[in-house]
Amino acid sequence: MHWADKVAEELLRRGDKHRIATGITPSGHIHLGNLREMLTADAVRRALEDRGGKVKIIYIADTFDPLRKRYPFLPAEYDKYVGMPLSRIPCPCGEHKNYAEHFLEPFLESLKILGIDVEVKRADRMYKEGEYEKAIKIALREKEKIKKILEEVTGKKCDESWSPFMPICENCGRINSTKVTGFNEKHVHYVCECGHEGEVSYREGKLGWRIDWPARWGILNITCEPMGKDHAAAGGSYDTGKRLAREVFEIEPPYPVVYEWIHLKGVGAMKSSKGVVVPVREMVEVLPPEIVRYIIIRSKPERHIDFDPATLLDLIDEFEEAYTRKDRSVELSLVEKVNYCKVPFRHLVVVGQIANWNFNRVIEILRRTEYDVDVEDVKRRMSYAKKWLEKFAPERMKFEVRDIKEINVDFSKKELEFLRKFAEEVKNDMKADDLHNLVYVVASRVGIKPAKAFNAIYKAVLGKNYGPRAGYFMESLGTDWIKKRFIKVVELRS
Numbered sequence: 001m002h003w004a005d006k007v008a009e010e011l012l013r014r015g016d017k018h019r020i021a022t023g024i025t026p027s028g029h030i031h032l033g034n035l036r037e038m039l040t041a042d043a044v045r046r047a048l049e050d051r052g053g054k055v056k057i058i059y060i061a062d063t064f065d066p067l068r069k070r071y072p073f074l075p076a077e078y079d080k081y082v083g084m085p086l087s088r089i090p091c092p093c094g095e096h097k098n099y100a101e102h103f104l105e106p107f108l109e110s111l112k113i114l115g116i117d118v119e120v121k122r123a124d125r126m127y128k129e130g131e132y133e134k135a136i137k138i139a140l141r142e143k144e145k146i147k148k149i150l151e152e153v154t155g156k157k158c159d160e161s162w163s164p165f166m167p168i169c170e171n172c173g174r175i176n177s178t179k180v181t182g183f184n185e186k187h188v189h190y191v192c193e194c195g196h197e198g199e200v201s202y203r204e205g206k207l208g209w210r211i212d213w214p215a216r217w218g219i220l221n222i223t224c225e226p227m228g229k230d231h232a233a234a235g236g237s238y239d240t241g242k243r244l245a246r247e248v249f250e251i252e253p254p255y256p257v258v259y260e261w262i263h264l265k266g267v268g269a270m271k272s273s274k275g276v277v278v279p280v281r282e283m284v285e286v287l288p289p290e291i292v293r294y295i296i297i298r299s300k301p302e303r304h305i306d307f308d309p310a311t312l313l314d315l316i317d318e319f320e321e322a323y324t325r326k327d328r329s330v331e332l333s334l335v336e337k338v339n340y341c342k343v344p345f346r347h348l349v350v351v352g353q354i355a356n357w358n359f360n361r362v363i364e365i366l367r368r369t370e371y372d373v374d375v376e377d378v379k380r381r382m383s384y385a386k387k388w389l390e391k392f393a394p395e396r397m398k399f400e401v402r403d404i405k406e407i408n409v410d411f412s413k414k415e416l417e418f419l420r421k422f423a424e425e426v427k428n429d430m431k432a433d434d435l436h437n438l439v440y441v442v443a444s445r446v447g448i449k450p451a452k453a454f455n456a457i458y459k460a461v462l463g464k465n466y467g468p469r470a471g472y473f474m475e476s477l478g479t480d481w482i483k484k485r486f487i488k489v490v491e492l493r494s
Ligand SMILES: [Zn+2]
Pocket: 091, 092, 093, 094, 095, 096, 101, 102
């Protein structure tokens, strides 16, 4: 059984209405690693819906978190914003309402493209609009109890001045530099490292992460939540959250789905703070959404994923093979009713280049070579194939069919003889396999090594030593075209 179906069955034992929480801090580019959180939730949503469950995904953008440091991608002037909530820092490009929105907007666009339907909650607005007020009051009243639980679970002592609530200093705007000195029904008193002493309402500050999380479960009625393995580690924030949920907020904690990191091949775990990322917005420009989804959904959450842009085509081959046998991961990856037709993506990359990305020409080649074509789907995937080639493809996959005048490479006598004989032998009705076999037959007759024969073919068409698989390549170009081209090459050199 697929992992998402197992989670869905477990959840249905608890009830048939679910609210799955996801949360990402928009402090930098939201990347493929973060997407695992969203796609884990979405796969569970689809599995639940397939069983008649009612389910909603809530995406909580942690827009009220402080900027932890000046990241390498930020200009020096951002030093002064460290410690301030992300929603109150100016956007780096000047086009967005604030720093958080700068990273949030492209991510939300990507979620739409990926078919992940979410209710978006911005933490800064939740606090501003008083949604946390009750929880903050409980937390301040139960401070000693919370402190004891945190110390028991984490094994670490809290500071003497520790407080579950962090007021925002009216003077310096920072959220991580204040100490609570008292509170009443309306206000919380504080002193700040900047020297300021003052009071704020319950809407001008936030709960520390370990308290914020269980408070949020209660406020939003969360029943399930995917979480990175750091949160789920022994003594981690899920362990403290579970106890705080039951003993302080008097709610049941959500069912956890723990997931592993995504590593970028040769670089390491993706972390926005280190700048090691493939932004989601870039991924969804280059790859069809079903493939982006499949990269994540095909692996059990507890397995780490090595993402290697160089082997993406192998992964797409795997998807296409799995598609034909109605594999569950594929089913959970398809965004909407797409008629994924039987033209391999790999082949579109080759045919697209042969046709110089002329759509009608691509369709003509595919039809002539007897592919079962769905015009809409080919159009859709062809545009991805082109972008994939530009962005991710290894250099050796790129080629251009040259004009005969541009073929300036040298041919040996044997190579020319091979091309001449091949042109004589080639028949109009030959398919990719026949053409491939003919290369060996003619090469042996002429007395040239097959590798040299293939070189001669690529040189005659592309002006370089290598190219795509020769049989398919020649079939796509057309036997008639191949014949004329080889004769011409030989003529010009005799
Ligand atoms: Zn911006």
